[in-house]
Amino acid sequence: MTWFFDNLSYIRELAWRHLWLSVIPVVLGFVIALPIGYAARRWRLGGKTLLSLASVLYTIPSLALLIIIPGLLGTSFLDPTNVLIVLTVYAVALMVGTAAGAFGSVSESVVDAARASGYSTWQRIVQVELPLAGPVLLAGVRVVSVSTVSLATIAPLIGVSNLGSLFTDGFQRYFATEIIIGILCVVVLALLLDVLWVLIGRLTMPWLRVRGSR
Amino acid sequence: MIEYRSVAKTFPDGTEAVHDFSLVLPSRSTTVLVGSSGCGKTTLLRMVNRMVDPSSGQVLIDDADVASRNPVELRRSIGYVMQHSGLLPHRKVVDNVATPLRLGGVGRRDARSRALAALETVGLDPTLADRYPGQLSGGQQQRVGVARGLVADPNVLLMDEPFGAVDPIVRAELQQELLHLQRDLGKTIVFVTHDIEEAFLLGDQVVILRKGGEIAQVGTPAQILADPADEFVRSFVGLDRGRRTLRIQEVDGKRVVVDADGRAAGVLA
Ligand SMILES: Nc1ncnc2c1ncn2[C@@H]1O[C@H](COP(=O)(O)OP(=O)(O)O)[C@@H](O)[C@H]1O
Numbered sequence: 001m002t003w004f005f006d007n008l009s010y011i012r013e014l015a016w017r018h019l020w021l022s023v024i025p026v027v028l029g030f031v032i033a034l035p036i037g038y039a040a041r042r043w044r045l046g047g048k049t050l051l052s053l054a055s056v057l058y059t060i061p062s063l064a065l066l067i068i069i070p071g072l073l074g075t076s077f078l079d080p081t082n083v084l085i086v087l088t089v090y091a092v093a094l095m096v097g098t099a100a101g102a103f104g105s106v107s108e109s110v111v112d113a114a115r116a117s118g119y120s121t122w123q124r125i126v127q128v129e130l131p132l133a134g135p136v137l138l139a140g141v142r143v144v145s146v147s148t149v150s151l152a153t154i155a156p157l158i159g160v161s162n163l164g165s166l167f168t169d170g171f172q173r174y175f176a177t178e179i180i181i182g183i184l185c186v187v188v189l190a191l192l193l194d195v196l197w198v199l200i201g202r203l204t205m206p207w208l209r210v211r212g213s214r
Numbered sequence: 215m216i217e218y219r220s221v222a223k224t225f226p227d228g229t230e231a232v233h234d235f236s237l238v239l240p241s242r243s244t245t246v247l248v249g250s251s252g253c254g255k256t257t258l259l260r261m262v263n264r265m266v267d268p269s270s271g272q273v274l275i276d277d278a279d280v281a282s283r284n285p286v287e288l289r290r291s292i293g294y295v296m297q298h299s300g301l302l303p304h305r306k307v308v309d310n311v312a313t314p315l316r317l318g319g320v321g322r323r324d325a326r327s328r329a330l331a332a333l334e335t336v337g338l339d340p341t342l343a344d345r346y347p348g349q350l351s352g353g354q355q356q357r358v359g360v361a362r363g364l365v366a367d368p369n370v371l372l373m374d375e376p377f378g379a380v381d382p383i384v385r386a387e388l389q390q391e392l393l394h395l396q397r398d399l400g401k402t403i404v405f406v407t408h409d410i411e412e413a414f415l416l417g418d419q420v421v422i423l424r425k426g427g428e429i430a431q432v433g434t435p436a437q438i439l440a441d442p443a444d445e446f447v448r449s450f451v452g453l454d455r456g457r458r459t460l461r462i463q464e465v466d467g468k469r470v471v472v473d474a475d476g477r478a479a480g481v482l483a
């Protein structure tokens with residue numbers, strides 16, 4: 001405990017870095033996965049291929065990806081951008097399937113009614129299908145968020161510090177307290193982020209809160 | 215006036231929903247398409263607002279082929295009411311009703327006040343305006359659906375079994391209100407149902423359909439009852455079982471009308 005308070009500002013600094021190293025990939029992953037998921041649902045055959053491609057992406061070892069990416073993009077080896085890109089790739093890979101399922105969960109008859117009311121295709125996707133896919137999308141974001149916060153702890157292995165540094169550092173010094181505090185901090189950060197997504201969901205989907213509505 | 219000219223529809227999967235359909239639907243009156251499930255009623259209805267494009271033939275509104283109209287614009291100019299209301303579950307009742315106005319470029323405030331007026335027209339309490347559709351009963355949802363169909367004051371109103379999913383008492387109420395509304399508004403209504411009683415009640419012109427959208431008979435309810443075209447029509451309207459047969463009985467010097475089972479149906483004036 002004393003170690004925690006002695007290093008509070010250091011831990012806060014690490015937590016802050018960890019936070020944006022996680023939030024940016026989650027948000028980017030969400031934004032990128034949406035159109036891919038929508039497309040995957042629309043074209044029956046191509047959709048299947050897209051979805052399996054996404055899951056293959058997810059099986060690539062993260063460390064390998066972290067090492068390949070600087071070579072591919074010409075970024076410097078210690079650049080945090082590498083971490084952001086890798087985490088975004090995983091977020092997309094996880095989110096595409098959920099997004100496809102989310103758009104699939106929207107009732108056909110509501111989409112049909114929107115068409116009959118005179119929504120153009122674009123208006124219908126943005127104003128009807130997207131919000132109605134919201135609950136499933138939110139569930140997906142929550143899963144991706146937890147997994148990204150946890151996955152981000154590998155960043156120190158390629159020289160980008162965040163809460164994961166408490167693991168590597170504690171491990172090198174055989175200092176269990178630091179490792180345990182590192183784990184706790186990661187868990188707390190994941191939970192806080194989860195609360196944030198739930199709050200955003202409540203604000204953006206008020207119709208789910210009313211009694212008796214579906 | 216709406217006119218179907220030799221319209222046919224075969225869906226991509228090979229289903230021939232409509233074989234060869236021609237009909238004129240006079241303006242400012244209600245035409246009911248009635249027939250059993252799967253006979254092509256919905257397909258025919260949806261050709262009017264280009265939710266379905268015919269494989270061959272034309273649909274004309276006031277002598278202009280709908281195929282020449284932009285489908286989105288066309289749909290905004292035509293009211294559409296469907297079974298299970300088709301309301302957007304994530305929009306408040308008033309916003310659902312305002313949808314056709316908003317899509318047509320009407321400002322938020324103006325749209326809201328017109329939507330509230332439309333809710334009143336269909337007999338809904340304005341306190342329901344800020345609820346979500348899921349918080350309303352089935353009958354109330356159908357009323358909202360009708361309000362949405364009417365709010366932009368379209369000339370043409372398409373109704374696809376709008377009262378099919380509500381209980382009989384509410385259905386009777388909604389039917390009476392539609393009759394009332396139509397007396398005031400004089401829309402060109404195309405109404406689809408599988409219920410012959412509903413068809414006779416609401417239709418100025420009733421079109422009885424067989425499979426493939428084949429017309430068995432067109433006429434006013436009285437014409438059809440007086441002179442059914444064939445056995446199919448006779449049985450469809452219930453003439454074969456004597457269900458429509460009324461007789462007059464003298465009771466205490468008054469002439470009472472009784473049905474086939476001898477139950478009193480009314481008194482002759
Ligand atoms: N999109 C579609 N694709 C293939 N077949 C369809 C489609 N829509 C309707 N059908 C078929 O066309 C026929 C007529 O359907 P419909 O017009 O919905 O009948 P109704 O409204 O009278 O019940 C039915 O056999 C139905 O299965």
Ligand SMILES: [Mg+2]
Pocket residue numbers: 255256257374
């Ligand atoms: Mg139908």
